[in-house]
Amino acid sequence: MNELPDDLKRALAELPLELQPDPTLEDRVVRAVRGLRGLRGRGWRGRWIWLGVAAAAVAAALLVIAHPWSPAPPSTGQTYVLLLSPGPDYLAPPPGHMDERRAEYGRWADSLARLGKLDLEGRLEPPGAIVDGLFIIRAANDADAARIAASCPHTKYRGRIELRRFIE
Amino acid sequence: MTSDDDLFRALYREHTPALYALGLRLTGRDQHEAEDLVQETWVRATRQMSTFRGESSLRTWLCGVLVNVRRERVRSAWRMVDAPDIEPPSPPRDDAAFDLERAIAALPNGARDIFVLHDVYGYAHHEIAEMLGVVEGTSKSQLARARTLLRRALSPPSGEVRP
Numbered sequence: 001m002n003e004l005p006d007d008l009k010r011a012l013a014e015l016p017l018e019l020q021p022d023p024t025l026e027d028r029v030v031r032a033v034r035g036l037r038g039l040r041g042r043g044w045r046g047r048w049i050w051l052g053v054a055a056a057a058v059a060a061a062l063l064v065i066a067h068p069w070s071p072a073p074p075s076t077g078q079t080y081v082l083l084l085s086p087g088p089d090y091l092a093p094p095p096g097h098m099d100e101r102r103a104e105y106g107r108w109a110d111s112l113a114r115l116g117k118l119d120l121e122g123r124l125e126p127p128g129a130i131v132d133g134l135f136i137i138r139a140a141n142d143a144d145a146a147r148i149a150a151s152c153p154h155t156k157y158r159g160r161i162e163l164r165r166f167i168e
Numbered sequence: 169m170t171s172d173d174d175l176f177r178a179l180y181r182e183h184t185p186a187l188y189a190l191g192l193r194l195t196g197r198d199q200h201e202a203e204d205l206v207q208e209t210w211v212r213a214t215r216q217m218s219t220f221r222g223e224s225s226l227r228t229w230l231c232g233v234l235v236n237v238r239r240e241r242v243r244s245a246w247r248m249v250d251a252p253d254i255e256p257p258s259p260p261r262d263d264a265a266f267d268l269e270r271a272i273a274a275l276p277n278g279a280r281d282i283f284v285l286h287d288v289y290g291y292a293h294h295e296i297a298e299m300l301g302v303v304e305g306t307s308k309s310q311l312a313r314a315r316t317l318l319r320r321a322l323s324p325p326s327g328e329v330r331p
Contacts, residue, residue, distance in 0.1 A: 002312040004287070008322070011268050012287055018185035019192060025203050026180055029210045030173065146182055155175075 077140040079119065079166040082149055084133035087160035104153050105133075112137060117148065136166065180210065183227050187234050193284045194238050196273040205241070209234040235285070235299045242277060271321040275314050282307050283314035 004012070086092070093101040112118035112135075120136040135152075139145035142165070149155075149163045187209055191202035213220075213233050220229050275283060281300060285291040286307070291299070293307040300307070 002315045004315055004319070008268075008319070015268065015288055017189055017289070019189040020185055021188040021203055021206060022199075025184070025188075025206065026177065028203075029180060029184075029207045030176065032207055032211050033176065033214050143182060146178065150178070150182075 077138050077144065080137050080139055080145040080148075081164045081166050082135040082137060082152065083162040083164065084135075084152075084154050085160045085162070087158065089158040090160075091157040101157075108151070108153050109135065112148065179226075183230055184210075186227055187230055190231055190284070190289065191234055191238070193269075193272060193288065194235070194281055196275075196277075196280065197269065201241075205234055205237055208237045208241075212237055231289070232299055235281075238281070239300055267322060271318050274321060275317055279310045279314035279317065282310040283318070286311050287315075 109118055117138050118135065119138060120134075133154075137145065137148055139148055145163055145165075149161050152161060154161055184206055187206050188202055191205040191209075192199065195201040195205065209230060213230055216233070220226070272280060272284065272288075282296055285296045285299070286293070293304045293311075296302075296307045297304045
C-alpha cells in the first residue's frame with residue numbers, strides 16, 4: 001500500500017476538523033429550512049423536535065455504551081450549570097407519574113456520574129416557573145457541555161435547559 | 169424566538185463547524201461552495217430526517233448527507249465549466265499546515281474527495297465506496313493516486329533544501 005510518511009500522517013492528524021463559517025450563514029440556513037414547502041407550522045416544529053430527541057437519545061446511548069460499568073476518573077475541564085425549567089412547551093408527566101419521570105432523570109444523572117461528569121444534582125423546592133432543577137457538571141469544553149445538555153431527558157419533554165459556565 | 173428555533177440553532181451550532189470544514193476540504197477550499205453545501209445539507213437533512221435511525225452519530229449522518237450533496241453537485245456539468253474562484257483559506261496555524269491544506273486543495277476532485285474522507289476524516293474504504301457510489305477498488309486506487317500527488321507536491325524540488 002502507498003503509505004504516507006510519519007511526519008505527513010502527524011500533520012494530517014493535526015488539521016482542524018472544525019472550522020467556523022461566515023456567521024451570516026446561520027440565518028441563511030434557518031430561513032432556507034423554515035421556507036421548505038410543507039414544513040411550516042406544526043411540520044417544522046415536529047421535524048426538528050424529532051431530530052432533537054433522536055440526537056439526545058443517541059448522545060445518551062453513547063454516554064451509557066461508552067462506559068457502561070466501570071466508574072471513570074473525575075473528568076478535567078470546566079464546570080457548568082444546567083438550569084432546568086418547564087418552558088412554555090413543557091410536557092408534564094400525567095398525574096401519578098411524577099416519580100417515574102424523576103427516576104428517568106436520575107438514571108441520566110447516574111450515567112453522568114459513572115463518567116465522572118456530574119458534580120451535583122438537585123431540585124429546588126417549591127418548584128418555580130423559572131428554574132426548578134439543576135445539575136452541576138464537568139465538561140471538557142462548551143461543545144462537550146452542550147452535548148451533555150442535549151442528552152438530558154428534559155429535552156425530550158420540551159423543557160428548557162439553560163447552560164452556564166461556572167467560574168470558580 | 170421559538171423553542172424550535174432554539175433547538176435547530178443549537179444543532180446547527182454544534183455540527184456546522186464540522187460540516188463546513190469537510191465541505192471546505194472537499195471543494196478545494198472554495199468558501200462559497202462550502203457554505204452552499206452546508207446549507208443544502210441542512211435542507212436535505214430536514215427533508216430526510218426520518219431516514220436517520222440513530223445507527224451512527226448525528227454528525228456522521230450529516231457528513232454523509234453533505235458528501236452526497238457534494239457528489240450530486242459535482243455531477244452537474246455546468247459546475248465543471250463554471251469553475252469557482254479559489255479564495256484564501258482561513259488563517260493557517262503555521263506554514264506547514266497552510267502548505268498541506270493547499271496541497272490537498274490542489275488534488276484532482278475525485279482523488280481529493282477520497283483522500284479527505286480516508287486520511288483526514290478516517291472513513292474506511294467500504295464507507296467511502298458507499299458514500300460516493302464507487303467500488304472499493306476505486307477508492308483504494310484513488311487514494312494511492314492522491315497520496316502520490318500529495319507527497320510530490322510537498323517535496324522540495326531536487327537540489328533545493330527547505331529550511
